[in-house]
Amino acid sequence: MKKLLALSIAALTLAFAVPQALSAADSAATIKKNMADRKPKIEVLKKAGSVGENKTGYLEVMKDKDDKEVKLSDDEKKLIEDENKDRKAVYTAIAKQEGSTVDKVGELRAKQIRSKAAEGEFIQGEDGKWVKAPKPAEKKDEKK
């Protein structure tokens, strides 16, 4: 009787845990592939100065001299929205795994992005100011 009970519990655990683990792995792989597919298009927008990396770990549409958002096509807007949605999903998963908050994970990711940003791309510093990323040799402080 005890063996039967133990087997039942094990079967139930596998029935729930395995699909969840597979689903999470599938989801992570899908997100990663989608991000890789989007990357070239996002880099074009970054180089054009239309989009920047903000201090919370997300893409943000830049503003022009009149403080109005740079105009993007519908496809470009969707591209940014999808990217930010996927980033949030990744930050949420890491926050849950490490017992932290989504905001904290985003801030740490923003720090990594700033240290790796290509020269001339818009990045937002921790103080909220937007600047153009310097040459890689001038980024020593960000790696600390």
Added chain:
Amino acid sequence: MKSFLPILAAAAVLLGLGTSACIRTQNEVDVKPIEIKPVHITLDINIRIEKALDDFFGDLDSL
């Protein structure tokens, strides 16, 4: 003999004060490591988060 009694009493008081001062110093030393602990925990969590971010975004960043 009587003249020694006040000196002995004063010596006993001074010895008592000296001992209590030593105990206070030991207590301060014991407290210091406890104050540092949260900083270590925060740093440890940040390092783990950065590692998790590297694990996920490492390939993408190098594309």
